[in-house]
Amino acid sequence: MAEPETIGELLSERGISRRGLLKYAAYIASLMALPPWQSNAIADALAAARRQSVIWLSFQECTGCTESLTRSFSPTLENLIFNLISLDYHETLQAVSGEAAEEARRSAMRENKGKYIVVVDGSIPTRDGGVYGAIAGQSMLQILNDTAAGAKALIAVGTCATFGGIPHAQPDPTGAVPLTSLIKDKPIINISGCPPIPEAMAGTIAYLITFGRLPDLDHLNRPKSLFGNTIHDRCYRRSFYDKGLFAKSFDDEGARRGWCLYELGCKGPVTYNSCATLKWNGGVSFPIQSGHGCLGCSEPDFWDKGGFYHPLSTPTGHPTAAVGTAAVAGIGVGAVSALLARRAKRKATSTGEKP
Amino acid sequence: MTLLDFARGPALTVSFAVFTFGVAWRLLFVVLLPWSRDRAPARAAAPTAVLGAVRGFARHLWPRKAFAGAARFTTVNGYVMHFGLAIAFFGFAPHILFLQSVFGVQWPNLPSGLISVASVVTLVSLVLALGHRFASPVLRLISTANDYFSWFVTALPVVSGLMAVSHLWAPYEILLAVHLLSVALLLIWFPFGKLMHAFLVFVTRSETAVHYSRRGTVL
Amino acid sequence: MVSGVLREVAERLEALAERGECGVIDLKSLPLSSVHLQQLRERLGRGEVTAQLEILGPSEIWETRYPGVWWVRHLDVTDRVAAERIEITRVPDILSAALPDVVTAAQSLNDDLALYAAPRRESTDHGRT
Structure with missing residues (x-):
């Protein structure tokens, strides 16, 4: 039997009816904040589209992003994304290894030149010519540049690929940089988070396949539909913040009553993501619901923002030395200027002038 | 580095240092200045210097009847502004966290609604003070850039704080950063302008009180 | 709301x-x-x-x-x-069946019918052996 040409044919072959695609389209439209009446058009577009070739490059990362995308899904609706794409290269998921794996990447690049999407997870080490990360004898920097050259668009998943993440945290021994620092001539979508919400990854890929263009992005290249609100804006504990009711420790009365975690260092007010609405693990919960403040993992440099348990309104610097020096200097200048004034007075008195 | 990172980090560190330097300098300078000895003998019934200073200071907390009117307004308005500011500054939970991180002490916070009321009252009071300064020909004559700038750096944290709490016009991270930067500006200006009265008021009023009480003048 | x-x-x-x-x-x-x-x-x-x-x-x-x-x-x-x-x-x-699904259904029903028609002889053969 011939290879199915379109996603519609493939789904039909796999026993998923057009109704399934309609249901998926309704889900995607809601997820990506698209006009709901477009869901029929989305289903038609997806059915007619060819499977999207995807090359997934894993650099300085922990595989948590892949885990988030693959493990937390029950084999269902959300999982349909894997029928929409042809995952041509992914070190952790692919069956082949070694030279065969590299050949899979190269052949996908040849066959879909200018049409494939590159997903990058992990930051890229650049110090000392990028020697701190290599796959099959090639530096990660080199692999990225080669692979990105023929890509239609790139998606950075996870905070490492979007903003440098943990490898980029001080003292950043490998000179880790995000995708956007290296690739300037291709469209890039950032889906940040440590890890990102699986629906955010799946929804964005589905959007790209359906419309063949990027969704609306914010100033950090993140889809506005998913990163348009802060955690705080949509937090179910918001009313306690407004009333000034705060948990002071993780096991006090306030914590048990579910009061706001601002004082315990919650970064919800400055963190843009959909955790409070989409939640995690199939909609079970999200950090604040589980009693811990938001770490701000979908924001740049979240690791170096003065500590997870330091409230947002507190200074992050260590001013003791500066303040001590300033105090000594102030006392010195004050004493010297007073002494000069005294001397001037004494002089004036001794010469008979009026003080 | 985002604006908020800059505000929470270097901006506050620098402003703490400048504040400490300036306050130490000016206070020590005032204390060590050459004082002229008061050669006139004290009146027989004159209180000790300390008692005279305390009494005089207390006496100055409220104007005499003779000065009712304009002085009454500036006094009442001044108290409203200072108490409002104190309630908002010392009662708001995020401020307490700020102070705790700097000084290591902590106290219970007031409800956010009360803080908002206190802040709005403070702001109205500040606007009235400025209006009074413009309206009074004498005050306008003796006002300098120092007065207006000191007013500005006091009003700015109140306005930006209210905006940050109500999430008005800009995202919270921007409003919080602007609020913290306005506090940094206040701290930097503090020792060098009229705001230094927060420390010097004790020096000036006590000095005046001692001077007069030695001469048996009842303030 | x-x-x-x-x-x-x-x-x-x-x-x-x-x-x-x-x-x-x-x-x-x-x-x-x-x-x-x-x-x-x-x-x-x-x-x-x-x-x-x-x-x-x-x-x-x-x-x-x-x-x-x-x-x-x-x-x-x-x-x-x-x-x-x-x-x-x-x-x-x-709720309504989509045309591509109807096309596939027609095909598979015909396949089923063909299959149903064919194996009867096979099964008799089978029964004999």
């Missing part, structure tokens, strides 16, 4: 009646609490038609007290709400 949604439903229902225009309201994109949703469900009520679907997880569709206004609720296999919407149409698209 609830009456706002209802007013929009009313407007779209008029558009359907006068010009045959279909409409959809995505309930998940609105900041409705579960209490609001319950109120909305009660205000719209239930009409003559209820359909249970089993497509990549259960779905439930019912016509409300107002013909032409349908409540569509798609669940994941984990019973999480994947999409919840009010459709203003004569019949929700997802």
Whole structure:
């Protein structure tokens, strides 16, 4: 039997009816904040589209992003994304290894030149010519540049690929940089988070396949539909913040009553993501619901923002030395200027002038 | 580095240092200045210097009847502004966290609604003070850039704080950063302008009180 | 909030009646609490038609007290709400069989018939051996 040409044919072959695609389209439209009446058009577009070739490059990362995308899904609706794409290269998921794996990447690049999407997870080490990360004898920097050259668009998943993440945290021994620092001539979508919400990854890929263009992005290249609100804006504990009711420790009365975690260092007010609405693990919960403040993992440099348990309104610097020096200097200048004034007075008195 | 990172980090560190330097300098300078000895003998019934200073200071907390009117307004308005500011500054939970991180002490916070009321009252009071300064020909004559700038750096944290709490016009991270930067500006200006009265008021009023009480003048 | 949604439903229902225009309201994109949703469900009520679907997880569709206004609720296999919407149409698209599925069905029914016709001889052969 011939290879199915379109996603519609493939789904039909796999026993998923057009109704399934309609249901998926309704889900995607809601997820990506698209006009709901477009869901029929989305289903038609997806059915007619060819499977999207995807090359997934894993650099300085922990595989948590892949885990988030693959493990937390029950084999269902959300999982349909894997029928929409042809995952041509992914070190952790692919069956082949070694030279065969590299050949899979190269052949996908040849066959879909200018049409494939590159997903990058992990930051890229650049110090000392990028020697701190290599796959099959090639530096990660080199692999990225080669692979990105023929890509239609790139998606950075996870905070490492979007903003440098943990490898980029001080003292950043490998000179880790995000995708956007290296690739300037291709469209890039950032889906940040440590890890990102699986629906955010799946929804964005589905959007790209359906419309063949990027969704609306914010100033950090993140889809506005998913990163348009802060955690705080949509937090179910918001009313306690407004009333000034705060948990002071993780096991006090306030914590048990579910009061706001601002004082315990919650970064919800400055963190843009959909955790409070989409939640995690199939909609079970999200950090604040589980009693811990938001770490701000979908924001740049979240690791170096003065500590997870330091409230947002507190200074992050260590001013003791500066303040001590300033105090000594102030006392010195004050004493010297007073002494000069005294001397001037004494002089004036001794010469008979009026003080 | 985002604006908020800059505000929470270097901006506050620098402003703490400048504040400490300036306050130490000016206070020590005032204390060590050459004082002229008061050669006139004290009146027989004159209180000790300390008692005279305390009494005089207390006496100055409220104007005499003779000065009712304009002085009454500036006094009442001044108290409203200072108490409002104190309630908002010392009662708001995020401020307490700020102070705790700097000084290591902590106290219970007031409800956010009360803080908002206190802040709005403070702001109205500040606007009235400025209006009074413009309206009074004498005050306008003796006002300098120092007065207006000191007013500005006091009003700015109140306005930006209210905006940050109500999430008005800009995202919270921007409003919080602007609020913290306005506090940094206040701290930097503090020792060098009229705001230094927060420390010097004790020096000036006590000095005046001692001077007069030695001469048996009842303030 | 609830009456706002209802007013929009009313407007779209008029558009359907006068010009045959279909409409959809995505309930998940609105900041409705579960209490609001319950109120909305009660205000719209239930009409003559209820359909249970089993497509990549259960779905439930019912016509409300107002013909032409349908409540569509798609669940994941984990019973999480994947999409919840009010459709203003004569019949929700997802209920009617799509043409590609009909084509495939015709083909597979014919295949089944052929298979049914063929193996009878085979089975007799089989029985003999």
